[in-house]
Amino acid sequence: MLEIKNLVAEIEGKRILDGLNLTVNNGEVAAIMGPNGSGKSTLSYIVAGKEDYDILDGEVLLDGENILEMDPAERAVKGIFLAFQYPLEIPGVATMTFLKAALNSQRKARGEVALTTPDFIKRVNEAATKLEIPKEMLRRALNVGFSGGEKKRMEILQMALLQPSFCILDETDSGLDIDALRIVADGVNALRSPDRSFLVITHYQRLLEHIVPDTVHVMANGKVVKSGGKDLAVELEASGYADYKAQEAA
């Protein structure tokens, strides 16, 4: 369970989050929607531990423990996973090498034994097959020369392999064609379970037709301004964000 309480954050003196409150229960899929510049991506970065922001107030509790003092690696070990909107390219580092390093670092930090190579390869291959990722891609340098869709599938592969308890999908639908969207959504849906929660950040309702949320929250000007069920996303698609922007401005 993730609880965000009165989170206030700035970057270079500019307020991005302004008293944000949000709770995502175990097993819940929560969607966050909102106009450009409302602070959605910032929220995902702050939960994952990016250092660029000044946190002025508030708490982020994962299963009751405040994670704001932890570095990104410690948060990952605790179960936080951010699927990046723009996954980064790392030339010269084979995807397999990276996956193994990430998985075994987390296992080591949790006091678990490292996976044997055959066991590791088996797990990767299983996950890759489900996501229609060719083996040849795993031998290439991480994300280098991958298409937008391939990069997003690689993010979901990492998620499947690392088995986090709290997953954030930051505009995972951006840049995906219909087929890729279906593959990614199927990958996410396969990971849904009672002890894993998701925060799905998106502009569009389209993604939420494939990954059906339990709750939908509207973010504007750095806070959650409306919460509801999955129907809220459909309403938003019809009415747009103008009302929420106007509400804030008033």
Place this chain on the structure above:
Amino acid sequence: MADIKIMKTPAETTIAELFSASKAALPGDASAREAAFARFTKAGLPHRRVEEWKYTDLRAAMREAAPLAPQLSDRAVEKALSGNDFFAEANAAKIAIVNGHVSEGASELGALPDGVNVVTLSQALAENHPLLASLGAIKGAKSNVAYALNAAFMTDGVVLHVSPGVEVSRPIHLRFAVDGESALATATRVLLVVEEGASVTLLESHESADGVGHQPNNVVEIIAGDKSRVRHLRIDRHGREALALSTLTAHLGAHVAFDSLNLVARPGFTRHQVYMTFAGEHTVGGVRGATMLNGSQHADTTLFVDHIAPHCESRELYKTVLDGEAVGVFQGKIAVAQTAQKTDGKMMSSAVMLSEGGTMNNKPELEIFADDVLCAHGATCGALDDDLLFYLMARGLPRKEAEALLVESFLGEPIEEALGDDETLHGAFMAVIQDWLAARS
């Protein structure tokens, strides 16, 4: 006119004494050695007011000059070579050069691949071997102090000849080592003559123990005949206190494919100089390097690339990682003569600073007299990318491990460019990098 007496440093005085004492016993033409030593005496140990040595003050670094290393017994050679053989997996023909002398017992001189002939340098000098006429093919190197000192003192090394059209079946590994309780100097020289249409890989490794300030000075001269393919791969893993000077000269004919790669991992003070001359048309030459520095280490790479013939392509890519208070130097000069139309030259030096205290000096230079060329140079210096670090850490890699992966990625580029798909040799270089990174964490 008043007498002007030039003050010598203690090291310069010792070097002069050592030359007087040892020259009679050194093999070959004494007058050539005298001439080389005269060039050194005239210049003295270079210091920061000498432009070529502006960032690498050899006079300040070499407070004392070490005596020439004596030849070792077979048992002592075995001890000197008891360390890690970086190219153990490369299935190479070995030639061991320990304390400045070829050790026949530890070498496969009689079992080199077909088409390769070898004679030790001491023997070649003693009998005035005809191939020695190829030494000094690049005139610009002659006035260089490190090269002149090597020419004055060279004790041994090898002269290798690859016959025309021969594709040498396995690499030749020159394994250099220095071993002794107190600081020793070596002056070794290698000449590799590759005839027309032949191809060969020359591996070169240098090792010595930490704790003793040895002073190796090695020169490798390569003459690449027309249509030959030559790879020269070097790992410098001298000890922590070593002061290591090295020079590579490459004289390239027409339609040659030449690659050189230099990895510097450990020695306290190094200067690696490359003289590459494009003497024939349609030749592609790449010189690349990866350097890892920490503590108060100092590493200098200085290139002199001369395009004389037209339609040639040169690639220079150097990467340096600096931690602690280390100092890196890259000086690269590409000269394009009026005759070298259609030259395509690209030179790049990039540095990553892992600490606040390091210093990187980049000095790329272009000197172009032809009017139809494509030449570019660049230099960068900065910390590791924060966004990349965040991405890796968000996957659970602790900061040090994330940094290590990014350093591997950074240094891997010149290695990949030089070695392509050669997994064994690639592994040999990456292992040295991984060792350095493991010692860091």
